[in-house]
Amino acid sequence: MLRTALRNVLANKARLVMTVLAVCLGVAFVCGTLVFAESSAAAYRAAASKDFAGIAVTVTPKYAPPGAGEEAPGALDDALVGKLAEVPGVAAARPAADGSATLNGADGRPLRAGRAWSNLAAAYLPGEDGNDSRHPLVEGRAPRGGGELAVDSGTAAAGGFEIGDMVTLATDGPVLKKRLVGIVKTEDSRVTAGGTLAVFDKATAQALYASPGRYTSIDVSAEPGTDEVELAGRISALLPADRAEAVTGAAQATQQATYTDTLTRGHQKMPMLFAGVSLFIGSFLIVNTFTMVVSRRTREIALLRAIGASRRQVVRCVLWEAVLLGLVASAAGFALGLGIASVLPGLLSTPQDALPDGPLVIGPLPVVAALGVGVGITVLAAWLPSRKAAKVAPIEALRTSEQPPTATASRVRGVVGLLLLLAGGGLLVSLTGAKDASEENLQNAMSGCALLVVAMIVLAPLLAVPVIRLTGRLTGRFGITGHLARENALRDPRRTAATASALIVSTALVAGLAVIGNSTGQALDRQAAAGLGADYVIGSRGGMTAIDPGTEKRVAGTPGVKTAAGIADSTVFTGGGVRRIAGIDPAAVGDVMRLDFVSGSLKDLGPGRIALSATVAREQGVSAGGQVKARIGRNQEFTRYTVVGVYEDNPTAGEVLGSRADVRRDGFLPDSVQRILVRTDGAAVSKTTEDGLRAAAGNSPLVQVKDRQALVDEAAGSLADLLTLMYGLLAIGTVISLLGIVNTLAMSVADRTREIGVLRAVGMDRAGIRRMIRLESVTVAAFGTLLGLTGGLFGAWAVGSLTNGAMKEYSLALPWGTLLLVCLVSLTTGVLAAAVPARRAASLSPLEAVAER
Template sequence: MLRTALRNVLAHKARLTMTALAVLLGVAFVSGTLVFADTTANAFRNASSQSLKGVAVSVRADEVTTAPAMTGGEDGKSTTALDIALARKIRRLPGVDSVRPIVHGQATLAGKDGRPVNADTKGQNLATNYLPGRDGKDSRFPLREGRGPAAEDELALDARTAAKAGYRIGDTVRFATDGPALTKKLVGIVATDDPQVTAGGTLTLFDTRTAQKLFRHPGRFDEITVEARAGTDEHALTDQVQALLPSNGARAISGTELAAEQSAQIAKNTGYLTKTLLVFAGIALFVGVFLIANTFTMLIAQRSREIALLRAVGASRCQVVRSVLVEAGLLGLVASVCGFALGLGIATAMRPLLNTTGAALPDGPLVITPAAPLASLAVGVVITVLAAWLPSRRAAEIAPVAALSSVDQAPPARALRVRNVLGAVLTGAGALVMLYVSTLRTSKESNLMAAMLGGVLTLGGVIVLAPLVSRPLIVLAGKVTTRFFGVSGKLAEQNALRNPRRTAATASALMIGLALITGLTVGAHSAQQAMAKEATQGLTADYKVNYSTARGLAPDAAGKIARLPGVAAAAPVTTAQLGTHGEYAVITGTDAKAFGEVARLDFRAGSLHDIGPGRIAVSDEFAGRAGLQVGTTLDAEMGGGMDSGKAVKRKLTVVGIYAKTRTVDEALGTRADVLPYSVTKQFDNLLVKAEPGKAGGLEHMIRAALGDSPLLKVRSQEQLIKDNNESVTTVLSMMYGLLGMAVVIAILGVVNTLAMSVFERTREIGMLRAIGLDRSGIRQMVRLESVVISLFGAVLGIGTGIFLAWAAGGLTTTSMHDYETVLPWGRLGIFLVLALMTGVLAAIWPARRAAHLNMLRSIQAS
């Protein structure tokens, strides 16, 4: 039986090609993901270990921030005394070789084109102090060109950033740390292994005094690193350093612990990406299961006489099953080996591909651990064997006499009834779960799990019911093909109906991919429509002005902009936390008169003009939650962030209730009432209304008036909508790419089914040729059959995807109040056209082969 299995694989290798390709592609996705994950994690670890090289102890302040009023210190700086005096005390400890007092910050660079250098990535804009040793160099940052910064008007950049921005030694560099633009002279270009920089970030270096001035209090540091002499116990030294620190506000951590923390964080970050990619790899493999099962079902049907003969000469049912499974195992093994090799190429391409979406992943050589090839081979072989198990069972159950007398046996009526009942139960259960999900209003984890369960049940039910559904849909399509293509169209319909299970299995592979793509497309389009509406809802201003960091706009910003020619109104907006009756909300503070010029609110009670000192308006939603109405006086808790103990009690009276909108938060008061309790003690943004016909040139004037900082955002209503849409579009493009493998495998399934069907119907095709159907008619018949199957899968997939997207949309209504399912008819039409083209392209080779069969030999074929 083993020799029989080996001979069968070799004898049918052409017919198994498409199946092998499906397994190969699925395994390539899995192996590429695993190798990519190992490679990325290793690159991060290597860069991290280089940046920590020689560090025995690190002393860090517990709170590090540059935003005002976050920690209670002056201007919001940490009050922890990491200063030069502490650094000198640590230096005097026994076993200490050297100490490095370090300042951390962020600096956003503008390139020579004026745009932020890494605006298209998620890389960090790191900045720190250059610490020259006795040789005048900082060993952390080897110099490539020039020298280290030594004066207030100097800086250095990492080599990659300098090249990307187009800067050379001697150029004036424009940047911003937390406000208006600054300029300094570039005196040095350095190398760095910092993983945040190698992953797409930037590094800017200043002398220590300048860095402290820009990011901290003069004389204060964010971190002190300690290098130990040879033979010094790292943990004992850490304890000694900790003894010198204040009881709270700072802590010492050993270099080993710090490396372990960073490794854990790296594993966590890469783990999310790996899991996401493996989910899509799993989808591709699941789609491949249909192709594998179809292939072995058709092969077994074609070899039923051979199997009957084996049974007749003594082969048991178990031996027949094992023989088929051995064939599947050999196929899976060969395909998995080739798939793993292809996966190495996929792993190499993933980093630059993901970086185009702003992922900011570091460079590094491919890392192949034993787990990756072993897991890939196991997945490929197991999936192939499992997919072939049911066909092998069917082969073993065929009676020898029945097999000798018939090549194509219809499945028992009872089996079809059981399948239909099971499909109805699964579909009904899935639909009920999804209908329940549609009534939910939050996307908490339990609701997401319910949506996933409902989606899986619904898809599974549709797959099981597909043979039942195929008949009416294919008959309907057949009327069209018969009307326009005559006999070829009718034959195509009959061929598709001949074996509903086979047609359904082929179409289901395509259906799964299209259902997921359609669901994502409908959801993303609906979200974009809701976000576009909410981004500018109630906004009559032409521009929204704010910084891209937590820092707010200076108090005089509104006055500067209001005085510009062409400006009709400028309303500064600030926010703080408001708590009452156990409910918390964000309150917006502004000037009511100016705000009325830049926004329009739908007041249900009261008006914007009623707002004044101690008088606020609230949204209808917050009023409902907190039990508020016009005239209610609140003992409100203002500010304090998440710590109610730091909040300040204020008496406020509700004088108005308005319909909730994204332009204003859940409460609205005067800026005098809100500003003292805001996190930044500054304005979050500025809404600017232009005079009629003057909006066009206003953006450049606003930028110039506020220092033309690379951090400054001046966005029109169109840009606000575009920014919201871009994030959704980026994610959707990634999903399309990841689901593309599943669709490719589904297309291979259509090709495979048609090719094997042509072989199975060789005698029939010869008879058709003999009675007058020419080669073009044969080609047309096979093409139309392919188109019918593809369109059947597309209709099922698009219909299922729309239903799932509609039901899952209920989870977004809390975070996106204007969300409603909006069908992107253009894209759905494109999907149908692509499905039609898929059918035509998939039929090219099978149709050509069918048309070129020898008529007489085909009639004589067994």
């Protein structure tokens, strides 16, 4: 039976090549993603190891917990550096004063400000030779005073800096201006992957990031043969246990590699999702191909049964064919996956987020995955056709045509499909009253959508007849070729439905995502400015940075500004959860924030009093006049706060509103504000006003100035990943559908050789034959597209209810342009898929075709 299987694969290799390609795509995405993940992880580990090369132990300060009172002075000073240098096994002790600094480029715009974690700053600390080995100079000289700095060569190129330029930067709060006197080189992976580096003289760095005479860390290198762990133990014995600790260099390298790997782990999710969808859709092509192959070999299988082959042997024969096919697809997919892995870093890297360079790392997991996925999916998809093959009785050898399904089989299919449809549809409809997107509701939505897709696939053969007869009225306008195309599509509804399955699934996915994405995008547009009465929002780029305290007064004095209200943002712990609290001045906030109160008001807001959003109030079970226990920011003690009002959920206000005095006192950044809401005279928005506000903020790279439209555009930009996913799924579905239709039509042409010969003999020309095959292909594509659109739109309507419960502004909005694109792509797929089969059919000689046996 193994020899028989091998012979069958070789005999049908032209027909099975489409199946190989479909499986190959899925395997390629899986293997490519796994190789990319291993290679990028190895590159990060190598980069991190390079960062900590030569460092055996690092001594870092311990900080008192927030709210623990005044911190003791840092223990890391020159005296400690000297002591560490004398510890047995220590080769050298090198102090550092490191921190973070964000720069403006030469054009005045913030430079790589979206990556605060990799915008580094350090002190230039020369060794005995007068040079800093960690920051070797490339050009110019080292900074010598508080008004000078150096940057790395990558930062200089990105910012357009030259020696002698004045550079604007900020560490936290006030804007600083320093003259660029040198350009250095660095191999820190955080900088080379798209960050920046600013280097100050020792005294300036200490004042900015530690305190005068103190350091932020001390790096210790070991003598050859010294064990890092033992050395760390000796050093720890010298340190004040409450103010400093020792960490090995290996532990730091591992920690940094893990951190940077976590930041980019999302890059792996989308390719793996494409792999899953590709394999899911491709499985329909495999089932269809093996079903058609088994149907064509009915007499052959019957003869095998007649000469003694058992049902089990027939099943094994078909499954062996699937194994051989899967092995070929796995090998091809693995090779293609290596190509995908090699181009992914370039596709996923941006100037702000560059992935590290490194060789491809091919571990055992991608190889095992290629075989498991390629062979496993193919064998599973071929199992049903193999069972069908085993049921072929020897008497079937006397029949010349395939028997249609019995009425009982059709009724069973209809009942099963209807039950699945009712279960999936009922589950989705039950979500229309959902008030939030809870985990349970999301699971029900996913289950409902899965049942709906399965129901459409099960019912597709039964729906094919009425739907194709309906669409056949359009193809009928092409005359006899249109009528023949319709009848050919209806000849075997099961084959037609199986061929259209890939389009059904991909169209349903894309249509559903398109509708949800468009509706959510419009809701985000409306929500971005909802509750905002201000015309501009001035905000810090990160929650751990603050706006210069003097900025609020300067903004208020800017020409054209009517009101400037500073908002102190922090976190509040209440009811077992962490919320965002905005500290406001009730007297000024009315001009810049639109609040719709369900109960109470801001009139009594003050120290010890807060207002809650409707969602938080519902979760806490309180209303205006009630009390909640909470603690703000770094305050370690819970306090009872009186609830003075409950307002409708508002993205500008956040979850909790409190007294600005309370938040500024207890927040993680005391006596600071993180946002300034600005109302202009006559709601004027202009470049002049914006430039004036930026100037009032000192052109700080840590501060953003956005008008209402900029907020809306920023919210819309969050859908970029969803759009990429949507069009990627459309491309995958189109490619696999194209392969499936080509496969089906090719086999259909082979089955109808004599029929085509008769048509040619009675007068149909080659153009008519080609037109008939194309119209049949378009009919199948139109059927799959129509069924997929119906399922996708219904699913989007039902699932959208979850968003509607969580986002008040959400409403169903159909993206007509995208839906039209889906239809055009699907129909174009039908036309392209028919090209080769149509040409082959038209090239048949009438006499030879009629003589075909």
